[in-house]
Amino acid sequence: DYLAASDSKVAALLGTGFQAETQLKAICQVRKLERVTIWSRRAESVREFCSRLQPHIDAELKPAEDVALAVKDADIITTATSAAEPILTGNLINKGVHLNAIGNNRAYEREIDGQVVNRADLIITDSIEQAKLESGDLVIADKEGFNVWDRVSELTDLVVGEIEGRTSG
Numbered sequence: 381d382y383l384a385a386s387d388s389k390v391a392a393l394l395g396t397g398f399q400a401e402t403q404l405k406a407i408c409q410v411r412k413l414e415r416v417t418i419w420s421r422r423a424e425s426v427r428e429f430c431s432r433l434q435p436h437i438d439a440e441l442k443p444a445e446d447v448a449l450a451v452k453d454a455d456i457i458t459t460a461t462s463a464a465e466p467i468l469t470g471n472l473i474n475k476g477v478h479l480n481a482i483g484n485n486r487a488y489e490r491e492i493d494g495q496v497v498n499r500a501d502l503i504i505t506d507s508i509e510q511a512k513l514e515s516g517d518l519v520i521a522d523k524e525g526f527n528v529w530d531r532v533s534e535l536t537d538l539v540v541g542e543i544e545g546r547t548s549g
Contacts (some may be wrong), residue, residue, distance in 0.1 A: 381410040382538050382545040383504065384478035387416045388455035390493075391439070394447060394467060395460035396429035397422040399482055403458045404433065407480075411456070413439035415522035420461070448472055457483065459491040469496025476548070483517045490516035497521035502545070503532045 387500060387540040388411045393400055396418065416439050420426045423443070430441040444450035451457050451472050460466055470493060473479065479500070481492050484518065505511040509523070511518055511532065522528040537543045 383474065383502070384411060384456045385410075385546065385548075388478070390453050391416045391456040391458065392444070392451040393418050393452060393458050393460070394420070394456035395458075395482075396422075396425040397460065397462075399462040400429070400458070401433065403460050403482065404437065407456060407458065408437055408439060413456075415440045415442055417442050417444045417450045417452075417454065419444040419447055433435055434549055451477075456480070460490055463491045464489040466490055466493040466496075468492045470499050473499060478546070481517055484513055485514040487514050487516050487519040490520050492517050494521035494524040494526045497512060497528060498526045500531070503528070504535050506533055506535055508532050508534055 391407055393404055393416055407413070416437070417466065418426050418441055426471055427441045430443055431530055434441050447467055451468070456478045457468070457473065457478060460482040461467060462484060468491060473496060479496065500522065518528050520531065533543045535549050538545055
């Protein structure tokens with residue numbers, strides 16, 4: 381709610397597990413979406429996910445054949461996979477998109493590439509200290525030479541107003 385554009389209408393959800401489901405429900409509580417495009421490595425998982433959740437979600441849940449199609453028109457992108465290598469690359473993201481990169485808790489695995497991290501205007505994490513230990517998305521981008529850690533803020537600081545969230549849209 382603090383970071384996505386208030387007029388967001390289209391979301392992309394990469395992943396179909398429990399985290400993906402909870403993220404989808406949370407986003408739909410704070411934004412009136414028209415469509416959510418869903419992608420996972422297994423097409424059958426996408427079909428089952430859409431079928432099971434559509435009765436509970438006001439937005440149209442639409443399967444996507446690949447990541448590029450899933451994120452093409454997205455205002456909000458959520459990655460919630462167990463990927464060890466990036467599934468989302470910087471060249472696929474439009475300016476102004478809000479990205480919820482759930483990631484995993486291994487410093488040597490990541491869902492997003494360094495270009496995604498580099499393009500971010502604002503990076504928020506639960507805990508900077510913990511992220512330095514286990515956020516492969518950020519740790520690997522830093523090792524690749526991207527400016528990471530002096531751009532990261534904590535969610536608590538955003539919520540209590542110590543830092544500013546989205547300033548446009």
